[in-house]
Amino acid sequence: MNHHKPPAAARTVHPTDPRYGELVSGMNQRWTARPDHVTLVSTAQQTREAVQEAVRAGKRVSVRSGGHCYENFVSNADVKVIIDLRDMNRVYWDPAHRAFAVEAGATLADVYEELYLGHGVVLPAGFCYSVGMGGHITGGGFGLLSRQLGLTVDHLYAVEVVTVDAHGRARLVTATRERHDPRRELWWAHTGAGGGNFGIVTRFWFRSPRARTGAPGEALPKPPAEVLLSSVALPWSEITEEDFTRLVHNHGTWYEDNSAPDSPYTALAGYLIMNHRQNGTIALITQSDATVPGAAALHADYLAALTDGVKAAPRPLPAPRRLPWLRATRMLGTSVTMLTDTTLRGDHKSACMRRGFTDDQVATLYKHLTTTDYTNRNAQAVLHPYGGRIAAVDNAATASSHRETVFKLLLQTFWSDPAQDAANLAWTRGIYGDLFAATGGVPVPDRRTDGCYVNYPDTDIGDPAFNTSAVPWSTLYYKDNYPRLQRVKAAWDPRDIFRHAQSVRLPG
Template sequence: MTAPSRRRFVAGTITAGAAAGLAAAGVTPAQAAPQRSAGTAGATAGGGADPAADITPADPRYEDLATRGSNKRFTARPAAFRLATTTEQVVQAVGEAARSGRRVAVRSGGHCYENFVGENAVRLVVDLGQMNAVRYDEAKRAFMVEAGARLMDVYKTLYYGWGVTLPGGASATVGLGGHITGGGYGALSRRFGLAADHLYAVEVVVADRAGRARAVVATREPNDPHRELWWAHTGGGGGNFGVVTRYWFRTPGATGTDPARLLPRPPATVLSSAVLFPREGMDKAAFRRLVRNHGQWHERNSCADSPYAGLYGGLVLPGRLKENDPGQSAISFAHMDGTRPDAEKLLADYTAALTEGVPVTPYDMGITRDSWLNATVALGESQDMDKGRQKIKSAYLRRAWTDAQTDALYAHLNNTDHSYESASVSLQSYGGRVNTPHAAATATAHRDAVLNVIFMNTWQDAAGDAENIDWLRRAYRDVFATTGGVPVPGRGADGCYINYPDVDMADPAWNTSGVPWHRLYYKDNYPRLQRVKAAWDPRGVFGHELGVSPA
């Protein structure tokens, strides 16, 4: 990635706030019409559906499928891909793989940050990209979404069709299949909770001990004998228990049959802001103050009933492009529910709290107002601007970083031993309604954090793999030096986000805490996930490097 490209990335990240009103949604209500329905639940292998053909290396489509993943460090080159369009076809594929002993992996949007789909042991990849229907299911009083549907398509269909949405992530092209199984959070989560908090039912293709595959629909109903399988898919991570083919969503407590009242309604308008902090004058003390301001503001304003529950923001801290980089040292962006009568004052007060006592003159790009969907499209475009070879790490924070942690990050972001094609650390708003369920109510155990932190590095040349990965590892290790190089759940941190998987958490060279990787991702919910694994995947058909092991 060239330096200008890196700057486009930074500009896009900032303007997730400021330019939210500059992009049109790009669809018409006609495009939001309900799509085709999927296959029926409860199918068994050999149920009469036309099987999907294997796409092998001799097929011209194979190379496109092999390189479809978002992280260009990895390619998937199994013996075959299976492009499924119905649940029955997935049942057939899983049954064949289970009985033959072939390792099988599933892919929906292709956004996994580790090599769980492309690892050598995987012989069959079931690709769900063509299973993308979104419709209202009257029988279940819930919205059915197939696992291959991508977030922005889901948002547009739900919003244009019924005026509702899910509080999921920002990236437009992330597939729902893996997003929901990890919990799924985004710009509306402080107000409405995680996307998985609205999951009513899930259809999963599983294999029994004899290798027989079937599709099971599990719901959150207390008397559902399959309820534990539903629970495991509210934060237990993808690729562990079976292949998810369909989800149904209805907000807990929602009543009646009007679809427009069964999921959250986003605000009609959104206010967006962005503030740029130049490198000039941003010494260690100034950097310390800015990061502390941001963290302490979130400590004070992350209750579910806070007037700031409708605010989602981020503090993006980019690495230097080169020794004399004239770019920004930090970028603050925010989205705020624009329907509040005091929204502009709240947003201005937020910016004032972040900049208080920081001895750097920032460039305030002001406040813009736009429709919720336009703002969401703009945020998605900024998230998806640059692609390449990537490494990512995450952390939940309960409190602001200490000065020592901020100093360690400052040193790594500003040293000159690295090319910094697109290195950044982003502290993003969390908490609010996310923290109201009990930690055991869903498989998502992180219910008292106020920030989610993303350490990310993106580059283009494979020759830079070692340098770029090493930089990110060292930066992360040093920030969490007092807890063994990882965010051990405790007073300040609360583990990691499974949708940003990082195999280093299971590597004693980088995790010297003595705390196992599964505690970082699942905390006290892991033994229960192990029991679900033992019950629903007794043959061990599904798994990966950070996979749940049976009890």
């Protein structure tokens, strides 16, 4: 990616423009906006000007980077101006900050390619290649290397943000993590509080806190040169409820036991993808650092621990593949077409788990994944790896407040026909409400659960029809960090220009 290419002028697309339909929705086709226009910007200054123009005209504004937002925070009826950052995708070394600059419209694929092929370094970011950095980072993005290297935001040095002051002036400000920076709180708010809250991020800078020199190759961690990668399928046709229960309990126990920051298993991360029975299989996708001592044994022991006592025969069970890290990352990122199909509708719910599921919860998962009246093969409960080095950082050090979580649950389903909306929403709401029935329908922060993940937003958790816990959505996402985030909001967005259904609220 050549970052010397001169930036294009901003382009404004109106409803009469044939490109308009392409730009008023993101990935989730449930949400479409009807803005007066969409502005595609390619510089921070153009972004500032677009925000200023919208504020002056009194028009509600939203921002899009990769378009993967699960809810209608970007594309909704109230938004009159969408500012689209897709052209702001440069990734380059910035000697002034001794850090890698990454524009907010860059995708994970852009970042992986440029950082690794250019400099041999990595950010421990997500799975899906087309996710945009603007949303991923601000929500505390994580991925397969995070158990070993921490969250993306643990390496965030600075942010450049378009903010709007009390007088309605749009300004471009840079905030760093330096202790003496008067804008440090603005940096802090962008380490896990989600996008669209405080302003529009135009650029991030990344340098690990432990980086010892000013050299690009030392500024960020290096990924494993090679990884071991395995994908194992368990056929639903052979899975009994007893098998299912054993597998899910094995998974929970393993993550409880092996998620300390100093565990040898930080080198390994595994997904348990529990597809609806209609799909045919449950999958275990596991990646581990092939360069650590005893890597093959660690990998094999993990798979053995998860399938222990499960009678259904996993297939195939050859040795894991040994692949260069970037090749494995590319393969995984493009392997689940459902996640990158821009014609689908979706619904998503999350839970941060500090311990494995109870017997009742496992029975609930089994019941909803084997329903015969609802048979969408794209419905699934995915358990994402967490813990390890993520847990080495204090909950208040960044806005990412789920550091005791050992794995994350993502419940989701995808479909294409709007006539199927009600059936699909009923399924996700049913399984989620039943799973957390003991705590008011949501995973309240307690000994077992730790709230919800803001990058998998879900407006239902703010609806008393679905959340009867008396714990507000803001606590589920941010726990004790919320009052501090509200103070940042008051300081940097006093007019609440940047808002959506679950944006950080002004104090009082």
